[in-house]
Amino acid sequence: MEKQRSSRGCFLCGRENPIGLKVTWYTDQEAGQVTASVIVPGQFNSYPGIVHGGIVAALLDETAGRALVLQGDSDDVLMVTLKLEVKYRRAVPTGQPLTLRGQLQQHTAMRARATAQLLLPDGSLAAEAEALLVRPPAAMIESWKDEQPYWKVYDE
Secondary structure, eight states: OEEOOBOSSOTTTOTTOTTSOOOOEEEETTTTEEEEEEEOOGGGBSSTTBBOHHHHHHHHHHHHHHGGGGGSOTTTOOOEEEEEEEEEOSOOBTTSEEEEEEEEEEEOSSEEEEEEEEEOTTSOEEEEEEEEEEOOOHHHHHHTGGGGGGOBOOOO
């Protein structure tokens, strides 16, 4: 498995974000998926001990988007989410090790469809999502140029 790049400011992967989750994703070309592990701290709960659904959706969204790396270099496959459909199956606990998995379903130069799952410590499915991703406008891509040096594989 190959460690994916992270950023410095992203809420989910940003290494310099003081309130971020600092998740690291890995590309498993052989399995055709991306994976990550995360423990969501209690300050991101909704009900006591339960991860807020918006945080669950964000984790699934990022995991689906990172599945694009299965198609090629991460600089070449930059897309943004146009639509995200989340299905919540079980409550997601805070403070427990969770697993994320993402797969690429379809990919063209301008659009992609990917899926993601969030698994509980016992391996059961807690939530899943399907994302429709699109190539962002050129101006948006240009606005990210200053951050490009910080989009890299970080030492843990």
